Amino acid sequence: MDWRKVDAPLASALAGVSPDEPLSVFVQIDRSRADVDGEVLDRLGLGRDAAGLATATLLPAQVDALTDEEWVLHVRLSGRLRLLRQPGELLTPAGEKQAGAGDQDRRPKQEKRKPRPS
Amino acid sequence: MDYGKLSPTLAAALADFETGGRPALALHARTLGLVSTEVVSKPPRIVVFVHCDEDAESADLAVAGVEINQPDGGVRTGIVDLDALGALSENPAVTRIVPARRLRLLMDVAKTKVGVPAFRKKTKLSGKGVVIGIVDTGIETDHPAFAGRILRVWDQTLKGPGVAEGGYGAELQPPMVDISHDTVGHGTHVAGIAAAEDPVYEGVAPEAELVIVKSDLMTAHIADGVRYIFRVAASLGRPAVVNLSLGGHGDAHDGTDSLSMVIDSLTGPGRIVCCAAGNEGNDNIHAQGKVRKGGVRNFAASIPRPAAEQRPWVAAFNGWYKGRDRMTVSVMAPNHESTPAQAVITGNENPARIYQLEMGAVRVTTPGPDPANGDINFFVEIQPAPAPAAPPGTPPSAPGTWRIKMTGVKVSGDGLVDVWSIDERVGQFTGIAVEDNMKVGSPGCCTSAVTVASFTTKDKWEDFFGNPHQSALELNTISDFSSEGPRRDGAKKPDVAAPGAMIGASLSGDSGVGPAVLLDQLNRINAGTSMACPFVAGMVALLLERDPTLDPKGVKTLLRAKSAIPRRPAGTWDEKWGYGLISAKGL
Numbered sequence: 001m002d003w004r005k006v007d008a009p010l011a012s013a014l015a016g017v018s019p020d021e022p023l024s025v026f027v028q029i030d031r032s033r034a035d036v037d038g039e040v041l042d043r044l045g046l047g048r049d050a051a052g053l054a055t056a057t058l059l060p061a062q063v064d065a066l067t068d069e070e071w072v073l074h075v076r077l078s079g080r081l082r083l084l085r086q087p088g089e090l091l092t093p094a095g096e097k098q099a100g101a102g103d104q105d106r107r108p109k110q111e112k113r114k115p116r117p118s
Numbered sequence: 119m120d121y122g123k124l125s126p127t128l129a130a131a132l133a134d135f136e137t138g139g140r141p142a143l144a145l146h147a148r149t150l151g152l153v154s155t156e157v158v159s160k161p162p163r164i165v166v167f168v169h170c171d172e173d174a175e176s177a178d179l180a181v182a183g184v185e186i187n188q189p190d191g192g193v194r195t196g197i198v199d200l201d202a203l204g205a206l207s208e209n210p211a212v213t214r215i216v217p218a219r220r221l222r223l224l225m226d227v228a229k230t231k232v233g234v235p236a237f238r239k240k241t242k243l244s245g246k247g248v249v250i251g252i253v254d255t256g257i258e259t260d261h262p263a264f265a266g267r268i269l270r271v272w273d274q275t276l277k278g279p280g281v282a283e284g285g286y287g288a289e290l291q292p293p294m295v296d297i298s299h300d301t302v303g304h305g306t307h308v309a310g311i312a313a314a315e316d317p318v319y320e321g322v323a324p325e326a327e328l329v330i331v332k333s334d335l336m337t338a339h340i341a342d343g344v345r346y347i348f349r350v351a352a353s354l355g356r357p358a359v360v361n362l363s364l365g366g367h368g369d370a371h372d373g374t375d376s377l378s379m380v381i382d383s384l385t386g387p388g389r390i391v392c393c394a395a396g397n398e399g400n401d402n403i404h405a406q407g408k409v410r411k412g413g414v415r416n417f418a419a420s421i422p423r424p425a426a427e428q429r430p431w432v433a434a435f436n437g438w439y440k441g442r443d444r445m446t447v448s449v450m451a452p453n454h455e456s457t458p459a460q461a462v463i464t465g466n467e468n469p470a471r472i473y474q475l476e477m478g479a480v481r482v483t484t485p486g487p488d489p490a491n492g493d494i495n496f497f498v499e500i501q502p503a504p505a506p507a508a509p510p511g512t513p514p515s516a517p518g519t520w521r522i523k524m525t526g527v528k529v530s531g532d533g534l535v536d537v538w539s540i541d542e543r544v545g546q547f548t549g550i551a552v553e554d555n556m557k558v559g560s561p562g563c564c565t566s567a568v569t570v571a572s573f574t575t576k577d578k579w580e581d582f583f584g585n586p587h588q589s590a591l592e593l594n595t596i597s598d599f600s601s602e603g604p605r606r607d608g609a610k611k612p613d614v615a616a617p618g619a620m621i622g623a624s625l626s627g628d629s630g631v632g633p634a635v636l637l638d639q640l641n642r643i644n645a646g647t648s649m650a651c652p653f654v655a656g657m658v659a660l661l662l663e664r665d666p667t668l669d670p671k672g673v674k675t676l677l678r679a680k681s682a683i684p685r686r687p688a689g690t691w692d693e694k695w696g697y698g699l700i701s702a703k704g705l
Contacts, residue, residue, distance in 0.1 A: 008497035015470035026376035055338035078338035079368040085646035
């Protein structure tokens with residue numbers, strides 16, 4: 001493993017992950033190099049992207065091998081983003097249970113979607 | 119009369135009618151679907167929802183004075199003479215009678231506030247011929263607001279052969295798009311704000327077509343989704359705007375994270391991405407301090423301890439300083455036990471180190487300079503040990519104060535250090551290092567993206583059942599929850615603000631929802647920069663319909679020129695407002 005090519009979140013993840021646990025990553029590839037190995041790209045499911053930033057889901061051993069390739073510049077862990085709605089607690093309905101994201105389904109039971117009632 | 123089957127508002131209206139006659143209905147007629155209240159020759163009638171057995175015969179329900187619109191279904195609509203309510207309520211197949219309500223036009227409030235209706239009327243623009251891409255939790259594909267306009271769904275969560283951008287998930291085209299469901303409801307609501315066709319809660323660009331990516335929200339898969347949308351749009355020969363109502367703080371906050379770089383590489387003429395600014399305006403997720411050579415700076419964070427029976431959690435912190443400097447990182451627990459000072463680890467070894475302290479486990483990762491920006495990134499993860507078991511009734515233990523201690527080894531500049539809490543629910547900063555800025559994360563920091571803050575256009579509403587509600591937000595100003603910029607490198611983010619609270623739009627029938635946010639059977643209310651972002655995406659769709667060659671710079675120039683912060687000079691940028699509330703007037 002060439003740790004210089006691994007970002008902090010990925011290094012942290014690799015310190016605690018089991019060998020058979022796949023990691024979603026971005027791989028920065030130097031496309032200008034003649035020795036980019038198309039077979040390795042195909043085997044690892046790394047797309048051919050003009051900007052050189054490919055995505056893949058790799059096992060730790062595959063990350064290890066990839067960082068040893070000269071044409072791989074950097075491997076970064078893919079993080080998980082969050083939905084940017086307000087949590088329901090910030091809504092203050094008058095006189096009843098607060099509600100919002102993640103509430104239990106208390107919606108009136110309805111039939112399959114039909115056009116809005118007139 | 120079975121009063122137990124009448125909603126409270128209907129029972130109240132009926133009681134007033136029985137005691138006060140037609141004049142007593144005047145007040146109710148303002149809010150309920152009452153008709154013929156002033157025509158003496160006709161009985162007063164009311165438009166209702168009738169909750170009944172799925173298989174109840176329509177003829178059995180439609181007794182004298184009752185008209186039912188649908189032949190089947192558990193909730194049907196109809197119109198009922200007030201005098202006939204008793205008979206209807208006593209029908210054993212009927213479980214509930216709820217009056218239809220006269221709803222206020224919440225999206226119209228938002229759209230009118232920024233001049234969208236007048237703009238659309240003047241220009242005849244509707245988003246026709248433009249693709250709006252939504253990378254989110256999916257969409258309710260059979261929602262009538264999107265009928266016939268969902269071109270593709272790439273459901274990344276389904277098993278399938280994937281698409282050219284990634285060999286996972288399943289690509290669906292009509293009519294197979296119905297296989298995919300939005301069980302969260304976020305994506306459906308977002309799509310509705312941008313593009314719903316609805317008589318009340320119409321979207322900004324109601325004739326735009328939709329390409330949907332239902333994502334697991336991993337940044338790599340979001341990047342794949344953006345690529346996919348632009349490819350599909352290009353194959354159809356259409357311009358496209360992609361909406362990303364998502365965010366996080368695991369990035370450098372300067373637009374050099376991978377997702378932002380992918381977006382920058384994909385956008386261009388006819389290819390625009392809009393991003394939500396974030397909802398951390400009220401959260402202490404950012405700390406900043408200057409570290410001198412040989413000096414020390416503490417970044418204190420409050421981290422709750424899980425109870426003995428709870429699953430453990432990890433509070434993660436993402437820190438950055440200039441690549442020319444060198445500092446050590448240590449972590450001090452609430453009991454003052456500390457990890458050793460850890461320098462940057464650049465050799466051929468994993469730069470992550472794990473330390474077991476009495477009050478929890480700590481992992482500190484200190485690699486060399488990040489190749490994207492040359493700066494040093496350090497990553498600190500703290501897993502507090504569970505609190506000791508306590509007798510029932512004992513209050514939960516107070517959060518502990520952990521300190522990330524930075525020591526300057528080699529500092530040639532100002533020694534500025536910025537640290538973000540990845541998840542404000544399990545870690546917020548306290549003390550003097552807290553900075554109420556730079557809280558726009560990724561992909562909001564993406565250079566080419568249009569990054570959108572939230573403005574509050576509505577603070578009160580009535581739910582489907584007639585109950586009034588009020589948000590804690592101040593009306594007609596920037597939403598307090600909206601995240602502040604700028605970027606860590608000083609670049610101006612967010613770009614503009616748009617209506618983001620409280621916004622009524624499409625409801626996914628496959629999602630759970632509380633009664634307080636339910637507006638009718640097809641729409642719900644919600645708030646967040648998630649809601650402001652598709653508002654701008656819809657406006658961008660209108661602009662792309664007019665000029666399909668517009669690029670990100672052109673779009674931002676147009677939007678900024680017509681945006682303004684109240685009582686501030688034109689062109690003023692503010693870390694919370696960006697260039698201010700957008701306006702369609704004169705676009």
